[in-house]
Amino acid sequence: MSSQKIHQKIQAIQAWTQENVILASTQKKQFAQWCNDLTTTLERASQTPLKIGFIGGTGVGKSTIINRLAEAEISVSHSERPYTDKVVLYYYQNEIPQLKYDSSHLIHCKHERENISHLILFDFPDYDSHIAEHQTMVQDISKQLDLIVWVASPEKYADQAMIQMMSHLLQSSKNYCFILNKTDQLQIDEISQIIGHWHILLRQANILDVPIFAISALNDYDKTFHNFQEWLFRKRNEHELKEIKRANIENQIKHKAQEIQQQVDCQQIAHVINDLNQQKKHLNTFKKMRQKDILERISSDAQTSIYQYLSRQSHFVWPVGIAFGLIGSLRQAPINPQTVPSSHDNDALFLTTIDNAIAQIQKKSTFPDSKPSLLTTYRQFIDRYKDPNQVVPFLGKIGWAQSTYFWVKQWLVICIPVFLCLIYLSGIHQLESIESIGISTLIGGCFRIIIKLFQSEGLIAMMSLLFIELFLSMQMASAWHKKLGRKSQEFYHTLSNHVSEQLMLTLYETIQPLIDWAEQAELDCENLKTII
Numbered sequence: 001m002s003s004q005k006i007h008q009k010i011q012a013i014q015a016w017t018q019e020n021v022i023l024a025s026t027q028k029k030q031f032a033q034w035c036n037d038l039t040t041t042l043e044r045a046s047q048t049p050l051k052i053g054f055i056g057g058t059g060v061g062k063s064t065i066i067n068r069l070a071e072a073e074i075s076v077s078h079s080e081r082p083y084t085d086k087v088v089l090y091y092y093q094n095e096i097p098q099l100k101y102d103s104s105h106l107i108h109c110k111h112e113r114e115n116i117s118h119l120i121l122f123d124f125p126d127y128d129s130h131i132a133e134h135q136t137m138v139q140d141i142s143k144q145l146d147l148i149v150w151v152a153s154p155e156k157y158a159d160q161a162m163i164q165m166m167s168h169l170l171q172s173s174k175n176y177c178f179i180l181n182k183t184d185q186l187q188i189d190e191i192s193q194i195i196g197h198w199h200i201l202l203r204q205a206n207i208l209d210v211p212i213f214a215i216s217a218l219n220d221y222d223k224t225f226h227n228f229q230e231w232l233f234r235k236r237n238e239h240e241l242k243e244i245k246r247a248n249i250e251n252q253i254k255h256k257a258q259e260i261q262q263q264v265d266c267q268q269i270a271h272v273i274n275d276l277n278q279q280k281k282h283l284n285t286f287k288k289m290r291q292k293d294i295l296e297r298i299s300s301d302a303q304t305s306i307y308q309y310l311s312r313q314s315h316f317v318w319p320v321g322i323a324f325g326l327i328g329s330l331r332q333a334p335i336n337p338q339t340v341p342s343s344h345d346n347d348a349l350f351l352t353t354i355d356n357a358i359a360q361i362q363k364k365s366t367f368p369d370s371k372p373s374l375l376t377t378y379r380q381f382i383d384r385y386k387d388p389n390q391v392v393p394f395l396g397k398i399g400w401a402q403s404t405y406f407w408v409k410q411w412l413v414i415c416i417p418v419f420l421c422l423i424y425l426s427g428i429h430q431l432e433s434i435e436s437i438g439i440s441t442l443i444g445g446c447f448r449i450i451i452k453l454f455q456s457e458g459l460i461a462m463m464s465l466l467f468i469e470l471f472l473s474m475q476m477a478s479a480w481h482k483k484l485g486r487k488s489q490e491f492y493h494t495l496s497n498h499v500s501e502q503l504m505l506t507l508y509e510t511i512q513p514l515i516d517w518a519e520q521a522e523l524d525c526e527n528l529k530t531i532i
Contacts, residue, residue: 003042003242006249010035010042012531013253020524021517022264034256038249045245046238049095053122053142056151057159058129061181064217065151066090066123069229074109075123085134087124087141092117101141116233127165135165143170146244149232151179154186157198163205170255172247173207179228184216257528266525273518275361276511279354283374283511286350287504306495307488314480315403317410319469323477351375358511372510381506406480413472421465425449425458 017023017031054062063075066088075088086107091097093110097120122145125134142148148171150162157180166173178198183191191214198212213228236244307328316324351374358372426448452458 003246006042006246006253007039009253009531010038010249013256016524016527016531017260020528021520022269022524027263031256038252042245042249045242049091049097049118049120050147050236050241050244051097051120051122051145052147052149052232053124053145054149054151055124055127055138055142055165056179057153057156057161058126060151060153060156061217062123062126062151063088065179065181065215066121068217068225069121069232070109070111072111074107085125085131087122087137090121090123091119095120099141099144101144105137118235119233128159128161138165139168145171146248147171147175147177149177149179151181152198153182154180154190154194157194158201163201166205166207170248170252172251173210174247175244176207176210177228177231178202178210178212180212180214181217183214183224184219184222257531260528264521264525264528266522266528269518269521269525272361273515273522276358276515276518279357279361279511280508280515282354283504283507286347286507287500306491307484310484310488310491313403314484315407317407317414319414319473320410320476320480323470323473324481327474327477327481347378348375351378358514362514372514374507374510377506377510378503381503410476413476414469417465417468417472421461422449425452425461 014032014035017028017035023031054066056062066075067073070090074090086105087101088107088109089097089099090109090111092114093112095117097108099106122141124138124142125131127135127138129135148169150166152159152162156162166176180191180194180198186194195212195214202208202210211231213224213231215225215228216222217225219225311324311328314324355372355374358374362371449458453462
């Protein structure tokens with residue numbers, strides 16, 4: 001992969017890690033720093049010394065090799081047990097190694113050999129040491145190496161611990177070199193057999209075409225050791241240095257992509273979306289169950305309240321008003337106080353079940369820290385709509401034309417019988433003889449009416465008028481009572497639908513951020529696959 005393509009891939013990963021919703025802010029900062037470090041490494045590929053590390057198991061002779069290469073005893077060697085407990089750095093005196101590690105675990109050895117001033121050699125503790133810190137030290141510091149020389153002995157070349165250690169490191173296998181040390185203990189055919197077998201084992205681990213040097217670090221006349229030394233000390237040109245860095249960076253990107261995929265379980269996120277949508281369907285079931293009687297959750301006598309609200313909007317002439325009030329009190333249905341609390345308990349149980357299911361879903365992925373509660377949202381909604389000011393705007397009003405017509409009708413029905421009764425009491429035969437109507441005529445008519453009221457004829461007329469007015473008032477009040485009953489029923493259903501819709505919207509808004517997050521996370525997963 002060319003430097004330009006590696007730059008593009010690093011930039012794509014950096015953009016993804018900053019824009020996705022899956023990773024936490026601390027992880028995003030770590031990935032941003034990692035991308036910046038890779039970019040710096042790639043840009044300075046030919047400007048920094050080549051870092052070469054010697055890694056091997058207990059007693060394979062790493063320190064002996066380092067000492068011979070340094071032509072001095074810079075690392076203490078021991079044949080039976082792990083002896084090196086720090087990382088030994090061997091570098092040119094004018095060079096200052098830039099390492100991100102605790103300096104107390106490092107031993108610095110400077111030299112004046114200009115022919116290898118372009119190299120920094122590392123001698124690591126044994127990766128199979130009984131001291132757990134040694135293995136951690138190898139894994140942490142080796143991340144900063146360019147080339148790795150794996151050292152083994154005839155007894156340990158097939159050790160699976162070496163293969164396992166390779167899987168944890170970030171260097172490309174193209175930048176591996178293998179040393180079979182202590183060959184002075186073997187016959188020539190045994191060396192060939194071991195090297196052949198070692199190639200097979202490495203091929204099984206997908207490590208191909210790597211150099212293997214069979215040496216004896218204690219034999220000063222070993223030509224293979226001199227060949228290895230020439231390969232190691234050779235000053236590589238700019239192109240070779242960039243190829244080494246590019247191969248390592250490409251492998252680091254591969255490892256980092258695998259790390260991201262492990263942190264981001266895309267398949268799990270798809271399951272999470274399905275689970276959340278399933279809970280949303282359960283809420284739809286809840287809506288269907290509660291749409292007809294949702295107002296009873298708010299008020300135990302919601303329909304009566306609506307009826308009373310409409311009654312207060314009606315304008316009555318006082319006889320009709322008295323009759324309407326009497327009919328309303330006689331026809332008012334009793335309320336069952338046990339209905340609402342038990343319904344609230346059922347709602348709480350249903351929503352608690354959904355809340356628990358959502359809590360379990362949140363454990364499956366790296367959701368935001370929010371913990372939505374449908375039950376709490378439901379209770380807050382019910383408490384808010386108990387305020388009449390929240391409900392009245394949605395009730396509607398009696399039409400102006402209907403109200404005016406009813407008011408005029410009342411006056412006509414009340415006044416016409418009264419008018420006819422007055423005419424009768426004033427004397428119908430007197431009307432024909434009156435030529436003009438004046439004050440004296442009206443006063444005379446009033447006296448005649450008053451006089452007749454104290455006669456049997458007048459009393460019968462008045463009693464008839466009262467019965468007629470009472471009958472007509474009761475008829476009008478009953479008709480208006482039925483009309484308001486139908487209208488309150490209509491408003492009840494309308495308001496039930498409205499409140500039910502508002503409740504569902506409120507409940508949906510509670511879990512919608514989780515669904516939005518999961519859908520965005522799924523989209524981030526697709527983008528990640530494209531980048532990788």
